[in-house]
Amino acid sequence: MTTQLKNLRPSLFASVALALLLAACSTMPADTTHTSEVTLDSAHEVPPNDSSASGAGTIVVKADKSVSGSVTTRGIQGKVAHIHEGALGKNGPVMVGLTKTGDNMWSVPDGTKFTDAQYASYMAGNLYINVHSATNPGGEIRGQLQP
Incomplete structure (x- = not known):
C-alpha cells in the first residue's frame, strides 16, 4: 500500500x-476586442445643424486592427457615410467609406483594417462616424467612436 x-x-x-x-x-x-456603441445626432456635427435625424450602431475593432460593424439611421436620406479621423468638435479626413447595405443602414466593408496610426487614433477617441445628405453635404449627423 x-x-x-x-x-x-x-x-x-x-x-x-x-x-x-x-x-x-x-x-x-x-484576443482584445473593442466594441464601440455610437449614437449619431446633428448636435455633434461641426458645425452643428438643426436636423432631427439620428443614428446608432456598433463598431468592433479587433486586436489585429480589423474593423466591422454598422450604423442605422432615422429621419435622413443619407448620401454617403464615413469613419473620419478627428477629435470631438474637430473635423478630419475620411479614413473608411461605409457601404450602404439597406435603406437606413451603413456597414464597414468586409476586410477593412486600420493601420497602426489609425488604430492609435481610435484608441485615443479621435475617430467619428458621420452621415452626409443633400441638405447637409458636409455631414448631417455625427457620433464619436469611443473604444
Missing part, C-alpha cells in the same frame, strides 16, 4: 498543477 501512495502522489501533484495552470489561463485576456 505504501507503494500505491507513492505512485499516487506524483499523479495527484500533476493533476493539481494542471488545474492551477488552467485556472490561470482562463483569467488571461483573450
Whole structure:
C-alpha cells in the first residue's frame, strides 16, 4: 500500500498543477476586442445643424486592427457615410467609406483594417462616424467612436 501512495502522489501533484495552470489561463485576456456603441445626432456635427435625424450602431475593432460593424439611421436620406479621423468638435479626413447595405443602414466593408496610426487614433477617441445628405453635404449627423 505504501507503494500505491507513492505512485499516487506524483499523479495527484500533476493533476493539481494542471488545474492551477488552467485556472490561470482562463483569467488571461483573450484576443482584445473593442466594441464601440455610437449614437449619431446633428448636435455633434461641426458645425452643428438643426436636423432631427439620428443614428446608432456598433463598431468592433479587433486586436489585429480589423474593423466591422454598422450604423442605422432615422429621419435622413443619407448620401454617403464615413469613419473620419478627428477629435470631438474637430473635423478630419475620411479614413473608411461605409457601404450602404439597406435603406437606413451603413456597414464597414468586409476586410477593412486600420493601420497602426489609425488604430492609435481610435484608441485615443479621435475617430467619428458621420452621415452626409443633400441638405447637409458636409455631414448631417455625427457620433464619436469611443473604444
